Amino acid sequence: MTQQKSNNTSEPTLDYSHNPVVISVKHLHKSFKLPTERAWGLKQAIFNRLKGIKGYKELKVLNDISFDIHQNEFVGIVGRNGSGKSTLLKTLAKIYFPEKGSVEINGTLVPFIELGVGFNPELSGRENIYLNGALLGFSNKEMDAMYDEIVDFAELRDFMDQKLKNYSSGMQVRLAFSIAIRAKGDILLLDEVLAVGDAAFQQKCADYFASIKGKQTVILVTHNMNNICKYCTRAILIEKGKVELDGEPSTIAKAYNNLWN
């Protein structure tokens, strides 16, 4: 896989292979037990045990995935629904544990599987920022340092003492998104969270992503091939839980679109 990568990223500006490896995934396997009948609850569990039914079938979601990500790479992960992208991301974020193989992370990783995790409508904007930050592992002191940047980026300074439930949905997403991109981590994980807010805010986000390209390690899951080509320095196509292709974004975008032809 690394072989492929270095072949494809022959352009000198896009070569990050000399940078230190920040994420190293080796032969990663993950499968889920899907309950066949409703095996939720004690009664079904006892029934199934008595009848000798296993109560679940195994679904292999990740099947021997390996790749290295170097510092400052902006990696797009693409694939059709159910190909294992989100599972991969959650395993990188340590939400799921690897069943076989290993995931090694060097540095602090800030995962955004979903925006605004833990946001509570009854809390003020300020309290939500600190709660969200604490969930991501930042101390109050670290959050103090990021707070102004987050609020300014979200353009919500006048609303910080309002309860979140009085925000419009666009404002809520803007706040969540600003935390995501302003959080000072070494590695940023984003799952399908690019198109938020109104046109002006989207433009601002686009500019921001363009500005950090090549300066911060980012892993982005998306279905939008324009974004892949615009921001990413490298892309990985996942198909049926395997790395199908790993290389230059434009090549991957073409391969992705060809999946349905």
Add this chain to the structure above:
Amino acid sequence: MAIPNFLYKGNRVLLKELTKTDFKLRYQGSALGYLWALLRPLMMFAILYIVFAKLLKFGSDIPHYPVYLLVGTTFWSFFTECTNQGIQAIVNRGDLIRKVCFPKYIVVVSATLTAVINVLINLVVIFIFALIDGVTPSWTWLLVPILLLELYCFSLGISFLLGAINVKYRDITSIWDVCVQALFYAVPIIYPITMVAASSVTAAKIILLNPIAQVIQDLRYCIVTKEAVTTWSSVGEEHFFWKLIPLVLVLIMLVWGSWYFRKKSKRFAEEI
């Protein structure tokens, strides 16, 4: 992982933030707000006092019976609130667990800490009540935090164990409801333990081996009256080991609960 993690600063911050949120939101939108933390146990006490002390004439031979009863109901409320919140914690915070990685025990501890805050507020009321009722303050009042800690450890152990099972089998919540009802009658809260001892000394001794009963009787001994029968005083000197059984049970529960919780916690994100 579990124990050194507790010292890690990020985890303490998260614990603080979650507890603050829980406590702030508990009485959100109610006119009396935090006052409910006081009013609820006091109302429960009032009902029990009218029914058992006034109508059924329980405890007429116990000095300061109202305070004696209040200590029982307050700490019983603490135990039920603690375990109910603790067992539900992981399931209630499913949205977080599915999307962020953090030590799961923090969720359980923060959910139960709200109950600790409540009981501390109620303790102040107990001491005020005791003074009004003419109880002489004693140095044994200082032992209360230790007993509270013991009961908290027991509740936490139960919360860890049952909370972890509850992720997969939600029946636990209903089963625990019934268990709590049964336990209420197995612990001498409304009836004096001397009433049981009058018909069967062995039954009274067995009741007092329950850590909840031991803590509540000890609290009554420490706060209200030295006449309260405790596990320590009910077991003869020749059976020294028996006096330690409640403590051993608390330890077993805590260690077993934490061990099981830790073993299962890595799959919570998938199973919720």
